Every structure is written in structure tokens, then in C-alpha cells.
Amino acid sequence: MKPTEESPVMSSANHNGSMKSLMTEYHKSHINRTNQIIHYICVPIIFWSITAALWVVKLPHVMNLAMVISVLLMLYYIIKSVKVFATMLVFTTACLALNYWLENQGVPLLSVAIVLFVLAWIGQFIGHHIEGKRPSFFKDLQFLLIGPAWVVFKFFKLKL
Numbered sequence: 001m002k003p004t005e006e007s008p009v010m011s012s013a014n015h016n017g018s019m020k021s022l023m024t025e026y027h028k029s030h031i032n033r034t035n036q037i038i039h040y041i042c043v044p045i046i047f048w049s050i051t052a053a054l055w056v057v058k059l060p061h062v063m064n065l066a067m068v069i070s071v072l073l074m075l076y077y078i079i080k081s082v083k084v085f086a087t088m089l090v091f092t093t094a095c096l097a098l099n100y101w102l103e104n105q106g107v108p109l110l111s112v113a114i115v116l117f118v119l120a121w122i123g124q125f126i127g128h129h130i131e132g133k134r135p136s137f138f139k140d141l142q143f144l145l146i147g148p149a150w151v152v153f154k155f156f157k158l159k160l
Contacts, residue, residue, distance in 0.1 A: 019081035020160050022146045023153065029133040036154065038127035042120040043151040048095045049120065052113035055099040066096060076145060083160060084149045091152055 030036055054066035062068055070092050078085035103109055128135050136143035152158070 032131040035127035035131040042123040045120040049113040049117035051095040
């Protein structure tokens, strides 16, 4: 895909805060195929590793911090887009279910999460070096929440 081509996921638009414009803006620094492949691998690992690290923080009256943060994250997504919310609800639930299973298998979640988080971020920065563009979240931290949705939508060829 040429850098001037429009994202197959979104139509071109200026970043105005809508999910469509955020995804389009995010796509602009993820044109290179190698960078996209790296993102398909690293972004889900980063997302999962964050849920795993939060999973080990037990809270009274709720299972853990991962559950609380996941609810807040779903509120963000549903405000932005019902379709993104539904998609990310499935993905987030899968991550939480994996945490539950791994914890019951005796896996040291926090240690594994930290190692994978660091390795995946190294991969991300390698991808952006190949792309020749800085990560989107340097412009707007909101892109840290857009990245996982963009990866899921792009990988599965979904449209908003």
C-alpha cells in the first residue's frame, strides 16, 4: 500500500475525535506491510500483558483490577463506536479468560506479562523504525486505546 493510499478499514478524514478519524489517523503511521505484521503480533501481546499485570492486583468486592479497567475501557469504546465496542469486548474477554486459565495453571502471570510487554514494545519500535514514522501515541495518548482496535479491524478486514 502506498503511503498516500486510504486505509482499507476507514475512509480518509482529519482526526476529529470520532472512531473513524482516529483509526484513519492511526493508519497513517502503519502503512508498511512489515510494520503491520509486527503490529498484528505485538499489539495483542501488549494488550494481553497489561490485562495480565492488572489481573494479579486483587481488589475487594471485585475479582481484580483487570476487570475494573476492562469495564472502563469498554465504556470508552462504546462511546466511540458500538461496533468497535462489540469487537473489543470479545477480544478483551478472551484476554481475561486466558488470564484466568493461566493463573489456574500456576503460571507466574506478572513475570510473564512483564517479559512479553518489554519484548513486544521492542518489536513495536523496530516496526516503527522500519516504517520511518514515530508511534501514533506520541501525538495523542488516546492512540494507545485505538491501536488494539485498529489491529483487530485490519487483521480481520472489518469495516466501521
